[in-house]
Amino acid sequence: MNRGDAVIKVEGVSQAFGAEGDPRRVVALESATLDIARGELLCLIGPSGCGKSTLLNIIGGLATQSTGRVTIDGQEVRGPSPQKVAYVFQENTLFPWRTVIDNVKLGMAFQGVAKAERESRARQSLEAVGLADFAQHYPAQLSGGMKQRVQLARALGLQTEILLMDEPFAALDEQTRMVLGEDLSVLLARTGKTIIFVTHSLVEAVFLADRVAVLTARPGRIKKIIHVDEPHPRKSEFMTSTKLGDLRNELYELLHDEIRKTMTHQPAEAGV
């Protein structure tokens, strides 16, 4: 299904630590090339240490690549682009000294959004994630799932075209993940953003994505891209359908050997 033109182009991006010939050299990512269309939801999936988070950070401008380039709307990425890209992190990055709504407003304040508009956008975002009643709470008073929803609200409030999500549900239990996944799908259908989503979960990848990019074990290369042809918003029936089951099995086949390779050859490293 042709969603739109490529808004993000990743061309031959590699990321390596250490010099050539250095025995301790680590190649996190090797020659990744990928186009992401406007309005699509792309999942990056792969074994630990395959460089999926690294690729996400490079696209978002939070890390620099060793070779290759990334462009967004034709402009090369050299640093964070807060006007275009909003981030949802895996770990909790809500500031504990601010209320929920102040946390949502903070990013907008950084970018010089007017005070009145900050308030209305923040309230809208919290409504969208179903936490409008918790605006005056502090993060410490919220559960893990709620904190992630607030982070999502914060990202939505920035009203960027692109949303990057780095294993946002990793710290949550599976049941919460399922429900949040459904909510996310509804939300994203409504907003029409371009989203790149890193996950470990095969089911989550198939359920949410338009395309799933499978990465190999380190050094990470894009092994295959799978299409999920299912309209948004994804309904809960999709979760139990054979179509999803088949796609999940296909992912499993692709990933199984890569995961084995990770376990026998390298010590697991988180967050790469």
Next chain:
Amino acid sequence: MRPQLGISQRLIQLGVLIFILAAWYIGTMPGHINPLLLPPPIPVFKDFWVLLTTSGIWPDLWVTVHEWIVAVAIAAIAGCSLGYIISRSAYAVRVFDPLLAGIYSIPAILLFPLYLLFFGLGAGSKIAIGTTIAFFPVVLNTIAGLANVDKAYIRAAQSMGANDFQLFWSVMLPAAFPVVLTGLRLGCIIAFLAILGGETISSLAGLGHRIVSLAENMESAQMFANIVFAVLMAFIINGIVSFAEARGRRGFQ
């Protein structure tokens, strides 16, 4: 983890207290302990009551408290400023943090004779020793607080487009605040102890000075009463400062 103190433990503590008071009373009855070394309890309580209810001690109390406030203020400003400057560079932290920690391990009281030489016997030397000793926990904690801000917060703020000033003001300062506050509390407490020590060694006025003069004049009961008063002041200051720290931390945890 504080186990709830049962009745029996409280009784034991009370028993210890009563035992001490009784031993004190009996031991100082005529013919036992030299009253110059340990005066009987009743005169001590009487003199202590006088201290609490009259204004005789206020001038000296004010001298000590004033020295303490000035010392803490200077140490706080200098410590936070230097701590901030050093924390801006990872290299500077690696160079200066161990250096400052090393200097801190030298007993600061050794500097006091130098301050006496330089500032004289008045408040200046006590303020100087108080400032010197309070400076270190403040600067070390400021460095620790600012340099160890959770990187996740910084990445999040950068991804949202914070510039350097916004990053410092909205993220690093609030994140570092609890640690800095602890440093200030420690500084306050040890400054007070250092100032009492300085007044004891050599001074013209203040709580420590009173105790020394009473000792020299062999006024044991009054000396004991003044000691209790000074200890009480120390506990009050501890309490105020700890309370302030707890309140300050509450908004930021």
Next chain:
Amino acid sequence: MTATTISSVPRVRRGPVMSPGWARLLAIFILLALWEIGARLYADPLFLCPPSQAIASLPHIFGDPKIVNAIRVTILELVAAFSMSVTIGLAIGLAVGLHGFTKQSILPVILMLYATPQATILPLFVLIFGIGPAAKIAFGVSHGIFPVIVTTVAGVQNLRPQLLRAAHSMGASRWQVFTSIIFPHMIPSFFTGMRLGMTAVLLGVLLAELYVSTAGIGFYTRLFAESFSPPDLFALISVLAAIAVTLNELCRMAERHFRRWNAD
């Protein structure tokens, strides 16, 4: 510890920078140089002297047998106070920490005493013990026992009850349990207590010495201050500071050694 610096782009590795150790020495050297120049140009020689003059005074300090004796006595006082603090503190710490009952009733009293400003009772110590070494040793012990007691109690406290049960089930007597389980378990905390105790003893003994201005070190610090001879005073203080640092460092090395041995 890597500091978090304010920069929005990941930092590129620069060329070789001076190692922090050398940078520290350079910083100290610069400070000494500034002190030297500043003192020479601006300082009133009655109040402040450049470091070179202070160093030049060292032979004068060491050449006077009475001053050397005062320093020697101070060192002996430190060693005596430290040994006594450690033994008494260990004994009390074990007595209090091993029995839950005593711990809960007596420990709070000890902690309260620990928190009192001991400078206020220094004149009392001198009244009781006189102006000789006894008062200084006593005051030093009064400072030093508390960290030892508190860390000993903490060291005993963290023992997992399963270990004790296992030992009892194998038929160990109380003494055997003590020597083979409790004592080794407590060693790392004890050495930390020793290090903190050394710092406290230094404070106590030096404070007492400086207070008693009719003999010992206190006499000479007062003499040099009142006669406005900063070089002598700086030199004497530096010697004392060097002694303090050495003693602290010895205790720190002992602590590191024994903590490594018993990595728990």
